[in-house]
Amino acid sequence: MSEKFTNAGHSHSKIDSIALACGNEKYTDDFMTDTPLHIAFLYSDIANGIISSIDYKAAEQADGVKLILYHGNTPDTLHTTAGQGYPEPSPYDCRMFDKKVRFVGDRIAAVVADTYKQAEAALKLIKVEIEQLPALFDIEKAIDAGSPVIHSDDEYPAIPVTYKPEENIAAEIVTGFGDLEKGFKQADLIIDETYSMQYASHCATEPHAVSVHFDERGRLVIITATQVPYHVRRIVSIVCGIEIKNIRVIKPRVGGGFGGKQEVFLEQVAALAAWRLKRSIKIVLSRKEVFISARTRHAMRSRIKMGVQKDGTITALDVDDLMNAGAYAPHALTVLSNAGAKVLPLFNKIENLRFSGRSVYTNLPVGGAYRGYGATQGYFALNQHIDEAARYCGEDFCEYVKKRHIKSGETSRVFEALGEGKEGVRQFIKSCGLTECIDRGAKAIEWEKLRGKKLRNGNRIRGVGAAVAMQGSGIPEIDMASCHIKMNEDGSFNLNTGATDIGTGSDTILAQIAAEALKTDYSKMIVLSSDTDTTPFDTGAYASSTTYITGNAVKQCALKVYDLILKAASEMLGADKNELKVEDSKVSSRDGRTVEYGEICAFRLYTSGQLQIQASSSFVAHESPPPFTAQFADLEVDIETGEIILNRIAAAVDCGHPLNPLLAEGQVEGAVLNGISYALTEDYIFNSNGRMTNPDLGRYKIFNTVDTPEIITILADTYEDTGPYGAKSVGEIALNGPAPAIANAVYDAVGIRLRHTPFTPEKVWKLLNEQ
Amino acid sequence: MNNLLIVNYVINGKDVVFTINPKDSLLKVLRDNGYTEVHNGCQTGDCGACVVILNGRTVNSCMVLAASAKDGEILTVKALGDIHNPHPIQRAFAESGAVQCGFCTPGQILSTYALLLENHDPDEKDIRRALDGNICRCTGYVKILEAVKLAGRLMKEAEHV
Numbered sequence: 005m006s007e008k009f010t011n012a013g014h015s016h017s018k019i020d021s022i023a024l025a026c027g028n029e030k031y032t033d034d035f036m037t038d039t040p041l042h043i044a045f046l047y048s049d050i051a052n053g054i055i056s057s058i059d060y061k062a063a064e065q066a067d068g069v070k071l072i073l074y075h076g077n078t079p080d081t082l083h084t085t086a087g088q089g090y091p092e093p094s095p096y097d098c099r100m101f102d103k104k105v106r107f108v109g110d111r112i113a114a115v116v117a118d119t120y121k122q123a124e125a126a127l128k129l130i131k132v133e134i135e136q137l138p139a140l141f142d143i144e145k146a147i148d149a150g151s152p153v154i155h156s157d158d159e160y161p162a163i164p165v166t167y168k169p170e171e172n173i174a175a176e177i178v179t180g181f182g183d184l185e186k187g188f189k190q191a192d193l194i195i196d197e198t199y200s201m202q203y204a205s206h207c208a209t210e211p212h213a214v215s216v217h218f219d220e221r222g223r224l225v226i227i228t229a230t231q232v233p234y235h236v237r238r239i240v241s242i243v244c245g246i247e248i249k250n251i252r253v254i255k256p257r258v259g260g261g262f263g264g265k266q267e268v269f270l271e272q273v274a275a276l277a278a279w280r281l282k283r284s285i286k287i288v289l290s291r292k293e294v295f296i297s298a299r300t301r302h303a304m305r306s307r308i309k310m311g312v313q314k315d316g317t318i319t320a321l322d323v324d325d326l327m328n329a330g331a332y333a334p335h336a337l338t339v340l341s342n343a344g345a346k347v348l349p350l351f352n353k354i355e356n357l358r359f360s361g362r363s364v365y366t367n368l369p370v371g372g373a374y375r376g377y378g379a380t381q382g383y384f385a386l387n388q389h390i391d392e393a394a395r396y397c398g399e400d401f402c403e404y405v406k407k408r409h410i411k412s413g414e415t416s417r418v419f420e421a422l423g424e425g426k427e428g429v430r431q432f433i434k435s436c437g438l439t440e441c442i443d444r445g446a447k448a449i450e451w452e453k454l455r456g457k458k459l460r461n462g463n464r465i466r467g468v469g470a471a472v473a474m475q476g477s478g479i480p481e482i483d484m485a486s487c488h489i490k491m492n493e494d495g496s497f498n499l500n501t502g503a504t505d506i507g508t509g510s511d512t513i514l515a516q517i518a519a520e521a522l523k524t525d526y527s528k529m530i531v532l533s534s535d536t537d538t539t540p541f542d543t544g545a546y547a548s549s550t551t552y553i554t555g556n557a558v559k560q561c562a563l564k565v566y567d568l569i570l571k572a573a574s575e576m577l578g579a580d581k582n583e584l585k586v587e588d589s590k591v592s593s594r595d596g597r598t599v600e601y602g603e604i605c606a607f608r609l610y611t612s613g614q615l616q617i618q619a620s621s622s623f624v625a626h627e628s629p630p631p632f633t634a635q636f637a638d639l640e641v642d643i644e645t646g647e648i649i650l651n652r653i654a655a656a657v658d659c660g661h662p663l664n665p666l667l668a669e670g671q672v673e674g675a676v677l678n679g680i681s682y683a684l685t686e687d688y689i690f691n692s693n694g695r696m697t698n699p700d701l702g703r704y705k706i707f708n709t710v711d712t713p714e715i716i717t718i719l720a721d722t723y724e725d726t727g728p729y730g731a732k733s734v735g736e737i738a739l740n741g742p743a744p745a746i747a748n749a750v751y752d753a754v755g756i757r758l759r760h761t762p763f764t765p766e767k768v769w770k771l772l773n774e775q
Numbered sequence: 776m777n778n779l780l781i782v783n784y785v786i787n788g789k790d791v792v793f794t795i796n797p798k799d800s801l802l803k804v805l806r807d808n809g810y811t812e813v814h815n816g817c818q819t820g821d822c823g824a825c826v827v828i829l830n831g832r833t834v835n836s837c838m839v840l841a842a843s844a845k846d847g848e849i850l851t852v853k854a855l856g857d858i859h860n861p862h863p864i865q866r867a868f869a870e871s872g873a874v875q876c877g878f879c880t881p882g883q884i885l886s887t888y889a890l891l892l893e894n895h896d897p898d899e900k901d902i903r904r905a906l907d908g909n910i911c912r913c914t915g916y917v918k919i920l921e922a923v924k925l926a927g928r929l930m931k932e933a934e935h936v
């Protein structure tokens with residue numbers, strides 16, 4: 005496919021990578037503003053309570069202290085910290101500071117001082133009395149009648165959705181079609197099991213940071229490690245009461261996000277302090293603060309009841325999810341709906357289906373957006389059910405799935421029934437490479453040779469398992485992206501876009517798309533991304549949207565510019581537009597005369613029909629073509645210790661025509677490894693008071709080079725007609741495979757079902773010994 | 776505040792004199808003095824984003840007291856090469872796709888540098904062991920391992936000319 009194109013489909017290193025490798029690029033904390041003030045937060049060590057008094061007199065007098073912020077002197081605007089389209093689908097249930105604390109890590113106050121050390125020292129002088137209330141840590145108990153209510157202060161949803169804070173329910177969804185009862189009656193076997201996944205931290209290597217200063221004219225400049233600069237500007241404006249025109253948000257290099265930086269919870273505090281003191285402010289969270297006070301992956305309990313016939317037909321599927329929103333509910337509705345919306349269309353022949361789910365408030369850390377966004381939790385459960393169904397009817401997992409997964413030209417009723425917290429958008433699948441993914445992945449992992457063989461090596465027994473998944477490409481009919489392109493007289497172009505490269509390589513991909521449309525080389529593009537003063541609106545880097553949605557905006561925009569170039573060239577060459585040939589930044593007429601892009605731009609700037617060759621475009625998607633993946637785990641289980649030794653994992657992904665295979669592979673590999681360590685080791689260990697006891701990268705275990713198994717990445721060869729040069733998304737999908745593939749492989753090896761992550765040796769050992 | 780120390784270092788080949796608080800980590804002192812290419816990912820010695828080379832050995836600068844490193848010779852990633860003339864390791868990381876968000880990259884590159892100085896031809900195991908203190912959340916390490924191998928080859932070639 006890539007032969008047709010000169011840019012799209014070619015591997016290039018990221019345009020910022022050499023500067024990053026040389027240590028030249030700047031992250032938020034690297035900007036040196038004139039002597040900023042620093043902020044330290046006072047966090048609650050009580051999981052649920054009412055602040056009865058705060059005495060901060062002594063702290064106020066302490067060395068270097070400039071200001072203390074708490075609920076008594078800050079705006080009490082209810083809002084959500086979720087960086088989503090406006091009005092957000094997440095309830096307005098939090099204040100900058102509140103009279104109530106709702107989890108260990110909730111913020112009570114902020115001290116602003118000359119140095120961080122002074123601010124930190126002053127925290128100890130603040131005397132807080134908290135009237136402790138019974139705390140809720142268990143999602144099942146939280147919805148019991150008579151449980152204490154966590155939110156009872158006018159919290160409200162910004163859009164019309166089910167919200168029942170009086171029952172600790174932050175979101176609720178029930179949807180479906182067909183007749184479940186009839187479906188279950190037709191079944192020969194009913195598989196009814198409950199699964200759960202745990203809390204997790206994004207662990208972006210750069211902790212959250214924000215740096216605020218005033219420009220020469222007194223406007224507030226917020227440099228911040230964010231995925232959503234435009235949402236930052238809006239939320240800061242609303243919460244702090246500062247006009248939009250006085251706020252400029254700049255996103256510099258960002259050290260990873262994975263959803264964690266789709267959240268706006270530091271910027272408003274820094275902005276308010278700066279605005280009041282008319283001073284620069286800096287906040288850089290410690291790793292511990294990231295763990296305890298930033299956002300997490302929603303822990304979820306999923307019960308699936310599936311009716312299967314002897315021939316493998318699934319007659320009914322009933323999914324009931326209970327999700328832990330934590331103390332506040334950013335993304336509580338949309339992550340929950342995605343656990344159905346991104347999962348259930350995959351097996352689209354099911355006629356009787358119900359998806360019901362509730363997001364529940366508890367007194368634990370706050371859930372949020374996290375790569376995979378509910379689909380990860382949904383696929384963990386579904387793939388094990390599918391493995392069981394295939395085994396029941398005597399079919400190989402791969403063959404079973406190939407026969408029954410959604411194909412090009414097909415649709416699913418789930419698309420319409422369930423969207424981002426509301427009804428969805430009807431769509432037909434145009435490209436689907438899942439069968440190819442299954443075949444190539446199976447071959448790479450030697451499926452035929454290893455499946456069911458239980459090869460033994462001392463205490464270790466080997467098994468292979470598989471899992472399949474899909475995701476989406478942006479949020480249709482909601483999210484919008486835009487860009488601006490202008491031409492320079494050396495034939496280079498400025499591409500300004502609000503799309504937010506957080507290490508994903510989107511600046512590079514977008515340059516490749518623009519260059520393809522402009523028939524030039526991507527190295528001619530000067531990309532500027534994410535500055536609310538100079539780059540146009542983009543919802544931000546989330547929902548796997550940039551390649552598809554911003555990519556389409558860029559393509560449209562570049563084609564407009566291309567048209568202007570042709571017009572000018574036709575005038576210069578005295579030839580009809582349609583007779584011109586364009587190649588490699590040159591336009592030639594039939595008689596062999598040629599003008600170069602640089603000359604064309606100069607002609608328009610200085611000579612005739614004078615104008616700046618430029619264009620802008622906005623794009624809203626009407627569908628969200630899913631990428632697909634099939635993943636395979638090859639592992640051994642040590643039956644003496646319960647340890648899982650992962651030998652290899654193969655991830656085959658259909659992301660449409662990969663615009664930059666090198667970077668697409670990188671997205672897959674990073675997501676796969678995150679999925680592996682989430683399946684095996686990552687966990688929040690809470691004590692009985694709801695305090696996380698392992699908030700550091702020593703005890704919260706993510707994988708290093710030695711832990712990491714061989715990862716085999718395969719990109720399928722498909723082409724999505726609605727995508728820019730055939731592309732679909734690739735950012736999130738690969739995280740959905742490892743946990744179920746590993747669980748299915750463990751079953752293949754030793755016949756135990758691991759339905760609760762993480763798969764620690766203790767858990768495995770216990771199940772082995774219960775057999 | 777009253778017992779500040781004056782210390783000398785040689786950083787990236789340049790003599791410098793800093794006034795420091797004896798309690799501060801080398802990471803803090805370096806960053807406060809503009810060496811922001813040394814990154815702060817955890818301050819607990821668990822991530823490797825803050826790796827520098829101190830007197831020939833890689834250290835997590837967040838775990839080293841600045842005072843104890845006085846008179847030391849320190850290399851940050853900027854010692855290796857710059858944007859106009861990058862070091863083969865820096866080129867290899869960029870070309871292999873080993874740089875995503877880039878936050879771990881300076882640390883990865885310095886650990887690679889220390890490895891390759893001793894061993895031009897490391898096998899996969901050597902590489903994994905040498906880089907096991909450098910956490911990367913973006914890449915799954917696949918392309919980082921490839922970058923180190925490529926860097927080894929590039930450095931060998933450069934030696935042969």
Ligand code: FES
Nearest residue numbers: 817818822823837
């Ligand atoms: S910042 Fe030093 S090891 Fe993480």
Ligand code: FES
Nearest residue numbers: 876879911912913
């Ligand atoms: S490239 Fe982002 S942490 Fe390594």
